[in-house]
Amino acid sequence: MEISYQIKYLKKRFPLRISRGTRDGQHNLFIQVTDNGLTGLGETSPGASEGAATAELAQESLVKFLANPHDLNAIFSTYDKAIEAKVAPCALAALDMALWDLKAKKARMPLYQMLGYKKPSKATSITIGIMSPEEVKERLPLILEQDAIRTLKVKLGNPAGIEADKAMYNEVLNYHKKYPIAIRVDANGGWSAKDAKHMMGWLAQRNCDYVEQPLKEGEEEDLPYLYKNRALPIFLDESCRFASNIPNWAHTVDGVNMKLMKCGGITGALRIIATANAFGLKTMIGCMGESSISIAAGVAVSGALDHIDLDSHLNLNPDPCTGAPLVDEVITPLEIAGHGGQFRTDL
Numbered sequence: 001m002e003i004s005y006q007i008k009y010l011k012k013r014f015p016l017r018i019s020r021g022t023r024d025g026q027h028n029l030f031i032q033v034t035d036n037g038l039t040g041l042g043e044t045s046p047g048a049s050e051g052a053a054t055a056e057l058a059q060e061s062l063v064k065f066l067a068n069p070h071d072l073n074a075i076f077s078t079y080d081k082a083i084e085a086k087v088a089p090c091a092l093a094a095l096d097m098a099l100w101d102l103k104a105k106k107a108r109m110p111l112y113q114m115l116g117y118k119k120p121s122k123a124t125s126i127t128i129g130i131m132s133p134e135e136v137k138e139r140l141p142l143i144l145e146q147d148a149i150r151t152l153k154v155k156l157g158n159p160a161g162i163e164a165d166k167a168m169y170n171e172v173l174n175y176h177k178k179y180p181i182a183i184r185v186d187a188n189g190g191w192s193a194k195d196a197k198h199m200m201g202w203l204a205q206r207n208c209d210y211v212e213q214p215l216k217e218g219e220e221e222d223l224p225y226l227y228k229n230r231a232l233p234i235f236l237d238e239s240c241r242f243a244s245n246i247p248n249w250a251h252t253v254d255g256v257n258m259k260l261m262k263c264g265g266i267t268g269a270l271r272i273i274a275t276a277n278a279f280g281l282k283t284m285i286g287c288m289g290e291s292s293i294s295i296a297a298g299v300a301v302s303g304a305l306d307h308i309d310l311d312s313h314l315n316l317n318p319d320p321c322t323g324a325p326l327v328d329e330v331i332t333p334l335e336i337a338g339h340g341g342q343f344r345t346d347l
């Protein structure tokens with residue numbers, strides 16, 4: 001198999017602010033794996049907590065791993081060897097999704113079908129970064145009217161404190177009177193245990209469905225305190241990277257949010273889905289700053305999940321790739337062989 005790499009800049013339409021900082025764009029790594037005239041495509045959205053802070057470091061991590069011979073047709077054992085060799089999970093995600101794309105292209109099937117999952121039918125949420133009430137007033141009409149989106153994921157955990165969170169959330173809630181919107185909250189670990197308890201009670205009275213990552217990664221010892229008599233379901237994101245993390249927290253949370261960049265791709269996601277189901281947890285898929293290629297790979301497993309948050313490609317200007325269109329609020333797989341993600345040829 002032949003492997004080639006390419007780094008592309010992805011510029012965001014609107015900068016995204018979360019509890020840890022703001023981003024207006026980034027360089028992603030793209031990988032092409034070619035065998036017998038067919039090419040599988042993969043993508044890394046780099047991140048320090050996903051093992052490689054830059055696209056260059058992600059590429060280095062893969063080049064080093066692939067310098068040794070591996071049977072790339074054996075995807076599960078390639079994944080296990082890469083994890084053992086400490087390949088950055090976000091770099092492995094690109095290789096792994098490219099290998100699954102190639103396998104599905106060889107089988108001439110859409111990847112979601114080859115994996116045995118249903119065609120996704122659940123609406124994606126659109127993420128609203130931390131912003132002032134005035135900014136909410138500018139942004140929300142665009143999302144609700146132009147894009148006709150009805151599920152919002154609101155980022156809280158404002159470093160300015162929970163009063164700033166409440167002011168922003170109240171502004172979002174004003175739109176609930178006009179549109180039948182569903183709202184989830186992601187604190188990205190921006191709350192103390194005490195604030196989290198308070199905010200969960202406050203949000204439960206204000207049309208919020210669940211909260212994601214209320215506590216900082218590493219502060220999971222406070223989860224039992226939050227879980228007991230909780231006013232809202234708790235989902236973990238940063239605290240749950242691989243299927244192997246799930247047994248640690250399964251009895252103190254309601255669900256987990258998987259991301260291909262955290263778990264190392266489709267193979268890691270398959271294991272998270274199986275483990276979460278075994279523990280009776282709800283499942284969700286989210287994304288980092290990914291184009292349509294990586295989002296299309298996520299879509300291949302999303303028919304098996306309870307909540308979908310695959311929206312990063314919709315906030316690119318331009319998205320250099322296609323293959324994960326928004327159709328009636330659902331990020332929908334193309335009915336073509338592979339995961340469906342492709343490079344745009346018109347740019």
Ligand SMILES: [Mg+2]
Pocket residue numbers: 186188212213237238257286
């Ligand atoms: Mg999250």
